[in-house]
Amino acid sequence: MNVTLSATLAANEDIERRRRAGQRVLHLAFGEAGLPVHPELRRRMSEASGNNGYGQVAGSAELREAVAGYWSRRGLPTDADLVVCGPGSKALLFGLMLALGGDIVLPMPSWVSYAAQAEIIGVRPIMVPAPPGEGGVPDPDLVASAVLHARAQGRTVTALLVTLPDNPTGRLARPETVRRLAELARNLDLTIISDEIYRDLVHDPVAEYTSPAEIAPERTIITSGLSKSLAVGGWRIGVARLVDHDLRDRLLAVASEIWSSAAAPVQHAAAYAFTEPDELVRRVAESRRLHGIVARAVTDRFVKAGASVAQPQGGFYLYPEIPGFESSADLTAALIEEHGIGVLPGTAFGDLPGAPRVRVATSLLYGETSEQRIAALRADDPLALPWIAESLDHLEKGLAALTGTRRIRVDHAAFGAPANVIVGVSTPAW
Ligand SMILES: Cc1ncc(COP(=O)(O)O)c(C=O)c1O
DSSP: OOOOSOHHHHHHHHHHHHHHTTOOOEEOOOOOOOOOOOHHHHHHHHHTTTOOSOOOTTOOHHHHHHHHHHHHTTTOOOOGGGEEEESSHHHHHHHHHHHHOSEEEEEESOOHHHHHHHHHTTOOEEEEEOOTTOOSSOOHHHHHHHHHHHHHTTOOEEEEEEESSOTTTOOOOOHHHHHHHHHHHHHHTOEEEEEOTTGGGBSSTTSOOOOHHHHOTTTEEEEEESTTTSOOGGGOOEEEEOSOHHHHHHHHHHHHHHTOSOOHHHHHHHHHHHTOOHHHHHHHHHHHHHHHHHHHHHHHHHHHTTOBOOOOOBTTEEOOBOTTOSOHHHHHHHHHHHHOEEOEEGGGGTOOTTSOBEEEEOGGGSOSSHHHHHHHHHOSSGGGSHHHHHHHHHHHHHHHHHHHEEEEEOOHHHHSSOTTOEEEEEOOOO
């Protein structure tokens, strides 16, 4: 099995190690929402801490009903019987790949775990580049030929995955692209997995959002959860909206042999969250605003330093390209080792190794403590808070030094400097 520790988790551990060693590191590598749990959600969880039974594999009726309501309010009428809950949508995605069998079309780039999970179970991902300027979807112009080519080689291709909005690019696919993909999936007889975990964090609250489930309801599975919108990644709760009982039975078979059920007290709190009470709707709105403001500010810093980067539209990521580096690994290493800026290389997302692109996560900039993070949520101008301003300053200076200098290694004899010293020489910004 050719799988190593998840790139995000590995980078997180590396950054923590550097920090313990006294290095100042800006943590832009981890996709955690970086906000405190709403007190009412905590109260619901603790009031259910006596629930120690395993419960139903698919999740409690209370939670499945609440989740069905959540999707119905988004124009997707949902049968609670076809909702399956699990310990995070990551686990559900894994179970779905197993239950579906066959190879899967993934956008390139796409979230680290899709291809890694496929690899674990012997499914081969077919990486199809996203259309220019978009992210989270394979280019509809390329999907049919990729699938037909794989099938001509004897491969069984059963599914296509989209992420709306996307991690790593922060982009939300255009409704027209989603429509074309849904129609293609129908023509090619593919099941669509639509990962909508960032749906409620589209920055513009009135942006048009199209789920493939609206266009091809008979073949679209949606996964979601509370890890991002309500910042409870560590609680491990995810949900899936299925379309047929046969796949449900197969998914439940996998679930029953791996995780049994999601934690009962968490299910109770999640049931409350999915009914979308006013206080949580407000919290999600505040979070969405903060994610948008900070992601745009970070994007501006990259643009200023000469990177090319599409404006993020949802979640807390951006995906800049900085020319002048041979690979995303080189760029990532220069950022962390020379400038204390931790990001993830594009290769972790299945991107071409020679493309100097990195995934920048902005949500750990909100503060180190719950007090700071709440202040960031509430501030009229979060960018003016000293700890956020300081991080942006670190980023700006680091990027200016990275892109404003040509790095040359000089001979210490010639300059009287120690060997291997890096001397900056100004060049035009890219
Ligand atoms: C695109 C995407 N999908 C799914 C997940 C998994 O979320 P969880 O397992 O916490 O529900 C993540 C988390 O980083 C993600 O970025």
